[in-house]
Amino acid sequence: MRLRRKTFDWSTILVTVCVLAAAAVVYVRDGWDRFAAVFFGDLYIFLDILPKMAAGCLIGVFSTLLIPRETVVRLVGAESGFAGLVIATFAGVIMPGGPVTVYPVAAAFLAVGADVGAALAFVTSWTLLGYARALVWELPFFGPDFVLWRMAIAPIFPLIVGLLGRYAAKALVARGIKL
Amino acid sequence: MAIAIGALLWVIVAVAVGVAALKSASLVETGLWEGAMDFLRLTPRVAIGVIGSGYVAAVLPPEVLGGLLGPKSGLMGTAIATLAGAFTPGGPVVGFSIGVAALKSGAAAPQVIAYTTAWALFAIQRVASYEVVAMPARVVWLRVICSIPVPFLAAFGAMLIGKP
Numbered sequence: 001m002r003l004r005r006k007t008f009d010w011s012t013i014l015v016t017v018c019v020l021a022a023a024a025v026v027y028v029r030d031g032w033d034r035f036a037a038v039f040f041g042d043l044y045i046f047l048d049i050l051p052k053m054a055a056g057c058l059i060g061v062f063s064t065l066l067i068p069r070e071t072v073v074r075l076v077g078a079e080s081g082f083a084g085l086v087i088a089t090f091a092g093v094i095m096p097g098g099p100v101t102v103y104p105v106a107a108a109f110l111a112v113g114a115d116v117g118a119a120l121a122f123v124t125s126w127t128l129l130g131y132a133r134a135l136v137w138e139l140p141f142f143g144p145d146f147v148l149w150r151m152a153i154a155p156i157f158p159l160i161v162g163l164l165g166r167y168a169a170k171a172l173v174a175r176g177i178k179l
Numbered sequence: 180m181a182i183a184i185g186a187l188l189w190v191i192v193a194v195a196v197g198v199a200a201l202k203s204a205s206l207v208e209t210g211l212w213e214g215a216m217d218f219l220r221l222t223p224r225v226a227i228g229v230i231g232s233g234y235v236a237a238v239l240p241p242e243v244l245g246g247l248l249g250p251k252s253g254l255m256g257t258a259i260a261t262l263a264g265a266f267t268p269g270g271p272v273v274g275f276s277i278g279v280a281a282l283k284s285g286a287a288a289p290q291v292i293a294y295t296t297a298w299a300l301f302a303i304q305r306v307a308s309y310e311v312v313a314m315p316a317r318v319v320w321l322r323v324i325c326s327i328p329v330p331f332l333a334a335f336g337a338m339l340i341g342k343p
Contacts, residue, residue: 009270010269011269011270011271011272011273012223012224012227012270012272014269014273015224015227015228015231015272015273015276016227016231018231018235019227019230019231019232019234019235019276022231022234022235022237022238023231023234025234025237025238026234026237026238029238030237034237038233038234038237039230039233041233042229042230042231042232042233043230045229046225046226046229046230049225049229050222051185051189052184052185052188053218053221053222053225054214054218055185055188055189055191055192056188057214057215057217057218057221058192058195058196058210058211058214058218059188059191059192059195060214060217061210061213061214061217062192062195062196062198062199062210062214063195065199065206065209065210066195066198066199066202099305099309099310100309103309103310103312103313103314104313104314106313106314107313107314107315110314110315110318116318116321119314119318119322120318120321120322120325123310123322124300124322124326124329127299127300128296128299128300128329133271133299135188136217136221137271137275138275138295140221140225140228140229141225141228141229141232141275141276141278141279142275142278142279142282144184145343146288146343148184148343149288149337149340149342149343150292150295150296150333150337150343152340152342153292153333153336153337153340154296154333156332157329157332157333160328160329160332161322161325161326161329164325165321165322165325168321168324168325169321172321177317178317179315179317179318179321
């Protein structure tokens, strides 16, 4: 995920306020020993994850530099049917970048003639299987075991969403509702 | 396992740098610089989220969270987690911090997976601020509706395989 070019944002401020309040409660209620135990326990987890986070950031940036968006669009626009959904899912996995770049690419699929199902499968796949988000955000917070098992379950979901979307789109168009 | 993943990530970095070097030296420079900047921007956020979630978990009453989202909360817990994910505002720091804090204070992994999956797929604020502006609105809402079963299926999948 491309990070927003701000050192601090409202989300982070909100989390910081909650954390400081919770830390104060722990200190007043449970005393210094418990306060320190929580701090050093989680500090260890944080330090352990730092090198992986650094690698994640570099992979995110280099894939954005090395995989041109046009290639991904061409890949998906050319196929239809179930194969189209599979390719859209694959494109979501390899697609670098964050929400600012991904949604316009999905819109481009529709523009070059890919069906709604493929666009939906692509967005779902990028969301659930995209390595950028997983490496940069999810891995530091949850650790590799959690992320790997979550992802092991996920590959079928873009196909399900794509198929549902395709049938729903057909039904809507048949009723004269334009998507 | 964790060490192997760390090593694998750095192998991927090395390959990416190698491929970039074949194209041009300036590409390598740009990549390393931007990657380092992203890392520096990310570090304070993750530090606050990861270290802070321990404190948030310590003040959350485990019996309440364990009851709502614990291993025995089943379909109801999954539904609560899914709704919470849809209505979580803000960026990744908020969503992931809440997920980790819940996990530390008694929520079960399938319910937390449902939460992060719902949040990732259809957090209403993100859909409205990023997706609707870039894609036809009807396609976006169609995607959201088709995605509603996914957090439930993900939680069910996690229960089925008994991991993580």
